[in-house]
Amino acid sequence: MKLVLSPEQRELREAVRGFLRDASPLSKVRQGYDPQVYARLNGELGLSGLIIPEEYGGSGAGMAELAVALEETGAALLPGPFLSTAFTAVAATLVPDKELLTGIAEGRVTATLDETEVLFDGASARGTLPQVLSGMEADVLVAPARTGDGLVMVCVELAGPGVGRGPLETLDLTRGQAKVVLDGAPARALGPAPESGIGDRLCVALAAEQLGVMRAALDAIVAYAKIRVAFGRYIGSYQGVKHKLADMHGKLEQAESIVRYAAWAADESPGELPGAAALAQAYVGRACFEVARDHLLLYGGVGYTWEHDAHLFYKRAKADEVLLGPPRIHRARLADLLEL
Amino acid sequence: MKLVLSPEQRELREAVRGFLRDASPLSKVRQGYDPQVYARLNGELGLSGLIIPEEYGGSGAGMAELAVALEETGAALLPGPFLSTAFTAVAATLVPDKELLTGIAEGRVTATLDETEVLFDGASARGTLPQVLSGMEADVLVAPARTGDGLVMVCVELAGPGVGRGPLETLDLTRGQAKVVLDGAPARALGPAPESGIGDRLCVALAAEQLGVMRAALDAIVAYAKIRVAFGRYIGSYQGVKHKLADMHGKLEQAESIVRYAAWAADESPGELPGAAALAQAYVGRACFEVARDHLLLYGGVGYTWEHDAHLFYKRAKADEVLLGPPRIHRARLADLLEL
Amino acid sequence: MNLVEYRRAARAWLQENAPSDDHPETDAIARAKDFMARLHDAGYSGITWPRRWGGQGLTEAEERAFAAEARDHSLPTYVFSIGLGMTGPTILDRGTDAQRERFLRPLLRGEEIWCQLFSEPGAGSDVAALQTRAVRDGDHWVVNGQKVWTSVAHHADWGLLLARTDVEVPKHKGLTMFVVDMHHPGVTVRPLKDMSGRANFNEVFFDDVTIPDEHRVGEVNDGWSVAVTTLLHERLSISSGVGMGGQKDNPAALEALRTMVDTSDPYVRDQLVELHIRSRALALFNQRLAQETEAGVFPGARGSAAKLLLAELTLFQADLATQLVGPEAVLADHPLSRVIATAPGMALGGGTNEIMRNIVGDRVLGLPPEPRMDKNVPFKDLKVGTQA
């Protein structure tokens, strides 16, 4: 089990962190998706190809590396289809048809993955997908379809014919969703849907993003507690603030440990992955929201204002917590895996 | 709905509180049951007859008054069969045969009530009751028995023939339990067991005791926080202590409100009683243990010692929390009552 | 007229006169003012205030009776709430007779709207650290500075302003209270959006705003004691309203939530039970405080415990509801989206949870105070606001 980053992983982290600090500072995230940033992220850092095998143009790294990258994009509240494309890359590596991978690895194609089953007649797809992550920004949609041969994954060009999509305003101001209606949209089968592995990896990937969100929120409020004065003292010197921050730190330490473990399991220990993945969502999703909430509250009134960034973290944390379904599903999964 | 005490109820409270302060101070509770204190409690204050109708020698008061008394016996961690006798009096007022009531009201008879069903042949009872509250101190046991005519309540003299009983060492040093084996013990039927009403009233009575336990624990640690110094300041001036005490106070306020409401419902609004009773155990049982636990922790190391009284509250709180069964039963009951 | 008759009459009047719209929108202001005038004509505005200043000279009993009846209606009194609950009582307690004469009757009749100008960006919980300066110039004062969290400032005719008049003395000792004309050219009101995107309060900027000395409330440099009066009234008016309803229309409350989620799932059911337990516990506590108040026992700082618990319940139930409902809950047109986006408000407005815990600890439990670093330092030497 490997819970600490290797020197290479630390380098990756620094590279992504440094890039995002310059290219996508917090002051910019309300402007939404910037395709140029996304292109540079993939071009200069090759992030979109991180977990894509080298033969398809990726760097063949593992979930551990993807987790490092997602932690940073999470901490930066990066807008746009980076997470959804990573989700899709996870799925696309597990189906026979790998064509999509090359486009993603090259940074040409943004994608999104949805779990809503669509109808597929071998050439086109029909169906309504009520909440597609980054559905307005993604070029391609991958979704499961029930066919005579069982469940297959199909791929649809979202800018193509037979596709209607409309933006959905959501709580999260930094990343949108879309309603997508497929009405005979040309579709291509990527092969049978794997029996397992996708959902678990999505749990891990999302937990990595959540780890970044909570870390950045904690860092921000700790910094504020060192400069904000009330009643003649820095607020961080009051135990009412300090003890809460200490508890938040404990959650962060545990969350990071779980994310490292789950990413390691995805790469190295498939038998442990289902339990690790459910644990990651059950713990990290909750911890991320709690830390984001408490960080907002500790700002006092200013944290309640629209101008302040605190609510961006709070809202992303809540949106992430329910992104893969009501959080209880992860607990129920754990109960099953523990044979309780 | 009546949530505040009447002047008469306040008088009763002062009388019981004053009596127990002198007759059963905390320094004495480890010595266990003192029949003399019990006799005076019933003689001077008439507590054992509080809810017994006047025609049977009681004072015909309601659960609201019993709750006031139990809050004080709880706060004093009074050892002995007071709660168990109150439980029995609750049951005995709800069955046709009222003979037992007179003995209890006069303070001659201590009693206990158990929910374990025994076998009853019309004249004697058989069965093993694994954990009878105050089973060594009580003179009389009341328990349900399944007969051809349905469930009846039967009454057994515990000092009589055919009864074996052995003390059980429990977590709670201030109040014991006993294992009771009935092997053809002479028994008398008190009449059919009422379909409802007993269990709810036991929930309310116990919650009243728990309210007293948590109040006394909070009072004690608040007093200590005003005299204990660390790092040159009273510990109560640190927000780490103060904020926790403020939260404990909030629990106490809510617990008292619920106990008053549930006792009022028992007396005046039978339709609300089941929900109020389940609420009382679900909230107050938990709050009592949390406050008792946190009060112990806030003492620091000295609270962990045998000589200190903190653990007496902690242990009583835990014993009370599970006295009527695992606490989840009250939550499950609430779910049913709310038709969830 | 005895209390029963009084209440019956109030009920009848309200049934006849209470409108349904209480949104403080622009065109609603005129209607609200019209309603207040009728309320005053009917004798229900300023029930306990002295007759001499436009009140009814009755007791708290009548006020409570009217309030109990008013709870069944949505009265359009929102824009007057600061005046009625805070600034008006302050003028009544601490103003001169000339000020009472000038300000109170128009306030009670809804002819003039008031706001309260205490908080600043650098002085939130620690109000007395405020930096807005008022400098004397003959028989006037000249004010420069910035206030924040000011409800209804964009509608207000008058503001009760706390400003610093001496920086050489410790912070509580150099403050003075004024009534400021919100229509003065140097006053700029800028709406401030909350985290849900709604403009619920304002920033107010003062740029060489002059105030005649006769609009000073209380002595020079005695403004803190006047502010304490105002804040006491604020706390009373908040705590009396706490937990009294509000759940009826809350989509995160049990009754609404049970229709949105799958209650055949035992986990969901138990979470709803938890919500029921917490909601009932607080509702009963509030009812007990209300009964005590009716019996003449004033809750005092215990109201801060109720406010703290309401803040926590508000956060808990918004969080729980969104978890149970899942992905849909974050859609902007789902009712829970707004609930989760405003849930922190109760924990931040009217004193943070930390301040509430201090109040409960100090005033209810009588715990020793935090040592104060800022009591005896001249304000100009004191660290305030946000700085390294």
Add this chain to the structure above:
Amino acid sequence: MNLVEYRRAARAWLQENAPSDDHPETDAIARAKDFMARLHDAGYSGITWPRRWGGQGLTEAEERAFAAEARDHSLPTYVFSIGLGMTGPTILDRGTDAQRERFLRPLLRGEEIWCQLFSEPGAGSDVAALQTRAVRDGDHWVVNGQKVWTSVAHHADWGLLLARTDVEVPKHKGLTMFVVDMHHPGVTVRPLKDMSGRANFNEVFFDDVTIPDEHRVGEVNDGWSVAVTTLLHERLSISSGVGMGGQKDNPAALEALRTMVDTSDPYVRDQLVELHIRSRALALFNQRLAQETEAGVFPGARGSAAKLLLAELTLFQADLATQLVGPEAVLADHPLSRVIATAPGMALGGGTNEIMRNIVGDRVLGLPPEPRMDKNVPFKDLKVGTQA
């Protein structure tokens, strides 16, 4: 010998020599001493200590390798743990050569048992507020006072004693460290029972106990800096052990608990999931700290976060287990009865949760310190202990 060989040899030695009994009972002491002598002969006692003083002169790598192997055994080293983990390293760091010569080898060989005498009834978290006095009398010191929470004092031959030698200076500046002979006639050791009824520690009374000046450790009035050394070693030895097992035999842990309760009840099942989540979260955090340590990144104050979380988990799971099991759990012969009765121990020993949160806040997060009221006041004028 490389590390793999070292570890293999250690494993073999332990399999041959490790006894099963680790209870510090009276007759067990002789066996424990015998084991320590063999451990030392085999080269596994004082692995990183200098050879000159009886150690092995090896690195942390060997020590960790041995510790990893030792985890599979219950070594009877409990009565030596204070000496090995705290007082020995202090003598090593701060003692004179004569003291090192006299004390360290017998300590490593288990010939002499040590205890640590810092805490007092009036000085718990705030150790430096201690009141035990040592007064100089020629080439001796005379000690009077009382210590508390002293593990293994009833077996100890020597104690590391922190005493006040000057009351005219602020509290940290008037302390001196000594080695005291626990067999001195003026030393009285009284067992102190914990809340579960077991005597796990002691009170120690000093009544005109004399200590030769050559048993002073460090300079006069420089005892606090020596104590900081000791406490640092204490924290290291606690945090390195935190969360490393202990759950295996815990009746409140998931594996034991699932056999006691009805897991067909969905509520019970979800509560067990919660226990699993919290236990795994902490176990993984501890493993990460251990991996970092192995990689040469020392956890430092982050170990206090792990200790805090362990304290909370210990309380949580004892509480949960007794709730789920219900009435039986409080019977004295039920395993959970003891668990709930000792659950607060982890939150109180080795620093309360409040102290841990201060450490994490100050040293991990770098937050500003609490203002100190006690730094510059002569001790004799300082409020200490319990007083109105």
